Amino acid sequence: MQVELTQTPLAEIDADLHVLPRTDAEAAVPKEFAQVPGADDAKTSFKAVTLLRPESDGGPERLAIVGLGDLEGLDGERLRVAAALAAREAKRWKCSTIAWRLPVKGSDEGSRLAVADIIAGTILADYRFDRYKSASDENSDESKGIERLVISVGGEVDDAMRTEAETARVSALAANQARELQQLPSNVVTPSYLAERAQELARLHPSLSCDVLDRDDMERLGMGGLVAVSSGSAEEPKLIVLRHTGSGETLGIVGKGVTFDSGGISIKPSRGMEEMKMDMSGASAALEATGAIAELGLPISVLCVIPSTENMPSGTAVKPGDIITQLNGKTVEVNNTDAEGRLILADALAYSVEQGADRIVDLATLTGAVLVALGSTYAALISNDDTLAAEVETAGRRTGEIAWRLPLHPEFKELTKGKEADLTNASSKGKAGTIYAAEFLEEFVGDTPWVHLDIAGTAWDVGRDYVGSGPTGYGVRLLVDLARDLASKQG
Numbered sequence: 283m284q285v286e287l288t289q290t291p292l293a294e295i296d297a298d299l300h301v302l303p304r305t306d307a308e309a310a311v312p313k314e315f316a317q318v319p320g321a322d323d324a325k326t327s328f329k330a331v332t333l334l335r336p337e338s339d340g341g342p343e344r345l346a347i348v349g350l351g352d353l354e355g356l357d358g359e360r361l362r363v364a365a366a367l368a369a370r371e372a373k374r375w376k377c378s379t380i381a382w383r384l385p386v387k388g389s390d391e392g393s394r395l396a397v398a399d400i401i402a403g404t405i406l407a408d409y410r411f412d413r414y415k416s417a418s419d420e421n422s423d424e425s426k427g428i429e430r431l432v433i434s435v436g437g438e439v440d441d442a443m444r445t446e447a448e449t450a451r452v453s454a455l456a457a458n459q460a461r462e463l464q465q466l467p468s469n470v471v472t473p474s475y476l477a478e479r480a481q482e483l484a485r486l487h488p489s490l491s492c493d494v495l496d497r498d499d500m501e502r503l504g505m506g507g508l509v510a511v512s513s514g515s516a517e518e519p520k521l522i523v524l525r526h527t528g529s530g531e532t533l534g535i536v537g538k539g540v541t542f543d544s545g546g547i548s549i550k551p552s553r554g555m556e557e558m559k560m561d562m563s564g565a566s567a568a569l570e571a572t573g574a575i576a577e578l579g580l581p582i583s584v585l586c587v588i589p590s591t592e593n594m595p596s597g598t599a600v601k602p603g604d605i606i607t608q609l610n611g612k613t614v615e616v617n618n619t620d621a622e623g624r625l626i627l628a629d630a631l632a633y634s635v636e637q638g639a640d641r642i643v644d645l646a647t648l649t650g651a652v653l654v655a656l657g658s659t660y661a662a663l664i665s666n667d668d669t670l671a672a673e674v675e676t677a678g679r680r681t682g683e684i685a686w687r688l689p690l691h692p693e694f695k696e697l698t699k700g701k702e703a704d705l706t707n708a709s710s711k712g713k714a715g716t717i718y719a720a721e722f723l724e725e726f727v728g729d730t731p732w733v734h735l736d737i738a739g740t741a742w743d744v745g746r747d748y749v750g751s752g753p754t755g756y757g758v759r760l761l762v763d764l765a766r767d768l769a770s771k772q773g
């Protein structure tokens with residue numbers, strides 16, 4: 283999607299659909315729209331959409347008046363939702379160009395953020411997955427969707443605003459790429475497919491380089507977690523390493539890349555198991571965010587590490603009670619083969635520390651327990667470092683990919699101690715499942731500042747208007763925002 287910022291008033295922009303956002307605070311519609319029949323009656327409450335057909339010659343074919351509600355409560359989330367509702371109208375009427383009028387005036391931070399939110403909401407809402415639908419199917423749609431978004435900013439367009447817009451555009455398109463990886467079935471998105479995507483990103487962006495380790499490399503290096511989890515699968519596991527060479531410190535990004543989680547020998551119930559193709563949502567967010575950071579040329583170095591495998595039952599699979607040795611030498615009793623994510627992340631975290639990451643953020647669809655605690659609204663954030671935790675929380679608030687911090691505590695750590703080995707991957711007590719997993723992961727980061735995001739609840743089926751009921755790409759926009767923030771602090 284092409285994005286354009288302009289000083290031209292909305293009424294003069296050539297587009298299939300004009301979008302006029304309105305808050306309760308405005309007494310009347312702007313005079314250039316006062317002649318449109320029905321414009322004055324349009325509701326301004328949040329989420330109210332009134333679609334009108336102006337009759338004037340040369341005007342747009344359609345005008346959508348989108349309610350934003352009260353001015354005091356207007357935030358980024360409301361703008362993303364409003365943008366999604368307008369994009370839905372554009373799709374319904376097959377409009378390829380959509381023009382917005384910015385609801386806030388001036389070239390200050392507020393209007394820059396509003397530009398970013400409208401772009402994000404529009405691009406995210408424009409995503410659809412219909413590549414397997416035959417053209418004759420009623421759900422297939424031949425149109426190309428929204429090709430051009432123009433925003434009338436009501437003032438001068440400066441460089442800061444252009445940068446904000448480009449960041450939002452690249453991040454949202456990257457989130458849609460991540461959603462595509464999430465949505466594709468596990469017979470397509472295998473560990474090798476993810477590795478190819480990483481290599482493709484490296485070909486596209488000169489600052490990126492990619493290394494892919496296979497099963498032999500993992501065995502040689504001592505990545506006992508990845509070796510054990512992948513041992514039941516016919517698919518070759520991959521440890522994908524994608525580096526962005528910027529400047530200054532290195533941000534480590536680790537994403538869980540289980541391309542199908544059957545549970546292994548501790549097999550999951552069959553009902554709903556098809557959802558487990560999305561157990562690589564952390565990996566897709568990490569990869570596409572790294573691609574976006576490279577595309578934007580952010581002045582920070584990134585080390586993105588993806589442990590990727592299937593988790594399958596078979597005669598060669600890891601069994602409950604097996605003891606393995608992870609990359610950092612710690613031993614683990616595998617008491618539940620369905621708690622596989624922590625085993626592969628353990629190796630990836632230790633590897634990232636070894637490779638020189640100064641801080642690490644990991645993203646993983648790690649526990650069902652996080653859905654009980656925080657639903658699909660917040661990811662769980664667990665950290666050994668208050669500064670990094672606050673930075674990630676802030677990036678979450680700015681992008682709407684929000685996270686809520688849960689505590690670490692020695693009493694939880696106690697639960698992770700093994701009977702015969704250093705650690706056990708699942709406790710029979712089943713207490714504090716999300717924190718338990720984080721306590722386990724903490725054993726592999728040493729003193730490196732680290733944030734763990736459990737995205738099992740936020741990666742799909744969130745139901746927000748701009749991401750709907752499928753995959754969300756959670757984490758891509760948060761990570762790009764975080765990288766930008768960290769880069770700006772490096773000076």
Ligand code: BES
Nearest residue numbers: 561618620621647648649650651708738
């Ligand atoms: N991939 C699952 C977690 C998950 C559950 C993601 C629901 C998305 C939706 C993970 O590997 C898993 O199976 N975790 C177990 C851990 C337990 C065995 C300690 C869980 O949460 O039940």
Ligand code: ZN
Nearest residue numbers: 543620621622
């Ligand atoms: Zn599992």
Ligand code: ZN
Nearest residue numbers: 540543561623
């Ligand atoms: Zn899993």
